[in-house]
Structures are given as C-alpha cells and as structure tokens.
Amino acid sequence: MPELPEVEVVRRGLARWVRGRTITSVDVLDPRSIRRHTLGTEDFVGNLENCTVLDVVRRGKFLWMPLQAEEPRRTGGAFEAMSNEALPAVALMAHLGMSGQLLMQDPDVPDERHLKVRLRLSRSDGMPEQLRFVDQRIFGGLFVTSLIPTPDGGPGGQGETPLPEIAEEASHIARDPLDPHFSFDDFYRKIKVRKTGLKRVLLDQGVISGIGNIYADEALWRARLHYAKPTDTLKRADALRVVDAAKEVMSDALSAGGTSFDSLYVNVNGDSGYFARSLDAYGRAGEPCRRCSALGLSGVIRREQFMNRSSYTCPVCQPKPRNGRW
Template sequence: MPELPEVEVVRRGLEPRTVGRTISGLEVLDARSLRRQAGGEDRLRAAIVGRTLTAVVRRGKFLWWRLHDEDGAEAGEALAAHLGMSGQMRVTTPHGVPSAPALPDQGPAPDPLRHRRVSLHLDDGSRIDFLDQRLFGGLWTSPLVEAADGRAAGLGSPDALLPASAAHIARDLLDPAADLPAIARRIRERRAPVKSLLLAQEVVSGIGNIYADEALWRARTRYDTPGEALSQRRALSVLRAAGEVMERALAAGGTSFDALYVDVEGNSGWFARELAAYGREREPCPRCGTAIRRVPFMNRSSHFCPRCQRRR
C-alpha cells in the first residue's frame, strides 16, 4: 500500500502542478529517504536544482520526472520516486493547501506536517513534500535507458526512455502497451500460486495484496491455484478482472484505510467501501452470501469466498 491506482492518482495530481516548473531548491529532513541515491544529498542537489520538470511518468508503482537543463536539453537522467508502504507526495502552494476534511465514509483526515522527509521547492513558490512514516520509500536519480520493447515507457511518458532502476519492472495493466495474452502465458508457465504471480512485479507490475484479492474474487479463482493449472482463458479473465477493479479504484481516488494514503491535496480515496473480498473476513460474499475467509499467505493475508473460489 499504496498500489497502482493510488500511485496513478498521485501522478495525475502532480502532473498539472509540477510539469513546466523548475526545481529551485532541495530540503532534506531525513537522509534515509535518499538511501537509493548514489552520492547522497549533494549528488541529488547537483542533479536536480535548476532543472525543469518536463513530464511525470508512472510504470507500476514507480514514479519519475523527466528533467531538462536550462537550455532545454534532456538531462539524461530522471528523478525517480517510490512511495513504499506509506509514502505521500503533497503539494503546497505559496498560500498553503490545507488537508480536506474527512467525510464519515472517506477515512481519517491526515496530518500534512507529520513525517516530512524531503521537499522540492519550485520556481513558482510551491513545494512538493515527500512524507513517509515507515521509511520504505524514497527519491533518487537514475540514468535513462530505452524500454526493451521500444514503446512509450509508461503513462505520461513522451518516449521509450525510463530510469535504469525501473527497467526490470514489467508493464502494468493500465498501460496501453501491456500485452495481456503474453502476460497470461508467463503466468501459465509458472508453478507458483496465481496470487504470488500477480504480486511479482517482473510478471505484471502495480498489483498489491488488495487488488490481487479483489481480482481473484471477480474471476472466481482461488488464490493458491498454480499458474500452470490455469487455462489461457482463465488467466486472461484474472488479468482483465484486475484491470477492471483498478480502473474502478482509480475513478474513486484509490483505497484509503487510514492516513497512510492520500492524494497530493490530502484527500483520502473512496474505494474501500466497494471492496468485495479484501478486509471482509466473516462478512457475506456479495455474490453468494457465504462468509468471506481470511488465510495467511506469503507473510500477508488472502481473502476469498470458499464457495465462489473453490479449489480446482
């Protein structure tokens, strides 16, 4: 958490507020958020201050900004970010952007001042704050390389260039360049449980525990079914279900259970109230009425309907 829909909500929030702006300063409050930056804070400052943000791109759960120098030339490296388990990107204008008050069914209102780790100051007086309670996320620069298939690197990308640090990440299900039949075949080549394959970022990126459970419920497929036991048709059904549920989550602003995920203005997402399986242990299945079960799986939990998602 956050997963693909939440990161895409953040990307869409950052795009109109940051593209075309120049980074005028870097403020580091906790160097642990720069652990992936070669050369540390000094190298990051030298690489980004004075550079213009020309695009904000996402592949899976990875975000990055394309950078140009003052002459308009491509910088040759991107400013990359990963939100980890609890990262947030919050945008503050010169007049401030207070958190929106929470509605009763929208989750708690987060505190925008807690856990600020890094801030990027922009030339219009605005500021991008990176907040991270659990410190699994971070920012760093990475040289640009060409995507293996030569197609646009991700949503928001003007071309096939992406950070080398994200080159191993597979395309996600909201990417127009994603080849669903090929992803289904990769899943069917593995003996691993289908849920673990949905979570494997080198197979298909961006899916986490929440949306894997929801996709498998929609596709009537049990979480521990081996990938090799799926037909091509069923594997495609699982992938399409995952894409559909993430599109619905994106339209609802993502899924917020607490203050760990909010958009760039501090708003929580609404999709938690539409979840059919995840977090619904002992509640009736929306489809058949059987109680949803929760079982341990890969140091996480899997939620499923024992009737709709029977062992095959």
C-alpha cells in the first residue's frame, strides 16, 4: 500500500495540474472502480461534470479534491430536488489501494491497459488535458463524498489553500507527523494509556496517520527503538525521538519521490520514486546494519513476523525489550 510520502507526491503533482480547472466530461470505463459511490455511475458523473477543482488535499494516506459547481449538478440521486446553492460541499475522493494511479496525460497518449476512469479537464496552456485513474488490481477507486467541518477547527489536511473542512470518510483519521497542526502532546497522551507495542500505535491511523509498515520500520531504526517497546512505559523523550524520526524519514522519502518497489507506485507523470535505495531497515534482512557497521559492531538486519506482515530490526542497536508487547 502507498504510504504518506507516496500519496503526498501524487497530491503535489495533482495540485500543480488540476487546481482551478473544470471537469468537462467523465468516462467510467469500469464501474468496479467507483463501487464506493453507491448511487451509481450516472450520479457519479453528474456530480463531477461542470465542477471546478478547488484544491487537492491529503490527510494521512487519504486524498480528495474539493469541488465547486459552476452549473447545477445533473443528478437524480442524493441531491435531487435541492437548489445548487443548498447543496453540501463535496469532493472527489481517491483511494489508491495497492495499485491505483492518478496520471495526467494528453488525449494523444494511448489508453493504458488498466484504465478505469477518465476525467477531461478544461484547457490550460501547456497542461495535460486528462486525469486518468488506472488500477491493475482494482482495490482502489474514486467516489464523491461530502465535506464536513473538522473536529478541531483546523485545516482538513495538507493543501494549497487549507480550509477547516474534511472528507467525511477521513474525519476519524489523526493528523500525520508532517501536518503543521500535529500535536505531539495529544499523541503521547494517547499512547500512554494503551498497553500495546510501539509499532502497533505507529500503524494506528486513529492515533497518528500516514505511517505504514515501511516507514514505521525506518523510523524505529533511526530512533533505535524496537517495535515491541511497551507504549505505557515509553519515556517522553523516546516517543519524541520516534516521531521526529518519522518526520525525517518521510521528508527524505518525499525528496526522493517516494518509495517504489515496482511499476505500480508512480507519480502523476508516471515516474517511480527512488527512496527504496536509501532504506536502512525495511527489506534488508541478512544485510549488515549500516549504523553498526559504521561503529565497528556486528549487527545484521533481522526479519520477523508481525501482524501478518514483516518487521525489520537490528538486534544490536534495537534490542528487544524484556517486557515487550506485540
């Protein structure tokens, strides 16, 4: 699954190409990719055509585009019989799943094999005219959703023009470490009342968002902490160190365009990120720990099963706690 840096790379690319442009027409080539829009294809299309994309916003791994209707929406679904002025604020939400891609392309580019949805945009000099949703495994999708006020009154997420609104499906998601409104005090207060392991809370999107398996392992390696460290006994300085490490590693990944292990993870131009070359723990089982090697120690990265996935640690500089919790 793409994690925060990969989704943020897509968000920044989309903001550059689609913000302020109008969706002129929509083609749904595979209805399975809009299955989360329960009112069907006609309602989906009707709520998008003739709407202007105001921004592209990310909260954790969630991504949405707030819309403004320039003409009354052609819908026979949820908003039927309402005036355009009375319609709730809506957004186009994208769930990338395991293989979803949002690509900006010109009409003369041949359709991709796994093209699912095509949005044609108003013309703008030097900019691609189509936003295409491509999804090989069909775990992702697009749907139209309502925007609601944020619980804390702050911006809904990372965007070019932050507003105190959030997509309804993302309202339960905590802020991520790169969010200017992220509160370390709130994070630390939440984890201290839990009797669980540190990596479990790092992966809990209701506690801290955007961190997946790859960046959790990388942040823990940088912080020299084991994933089973009990959160209720975690010192404030250790908690701060792992949050700072998460910020650092995800910022580094952003600079490298994200982490791509195959052709499924790409930005809006179809380019892969190259942060995989800089990973210190994840995927390096059996290889020398770079930190230990620099210190003349003999640490070797070890892979262990964790929550039906893998965790990578160095047993020398990330020793397992005696009272560890999974």
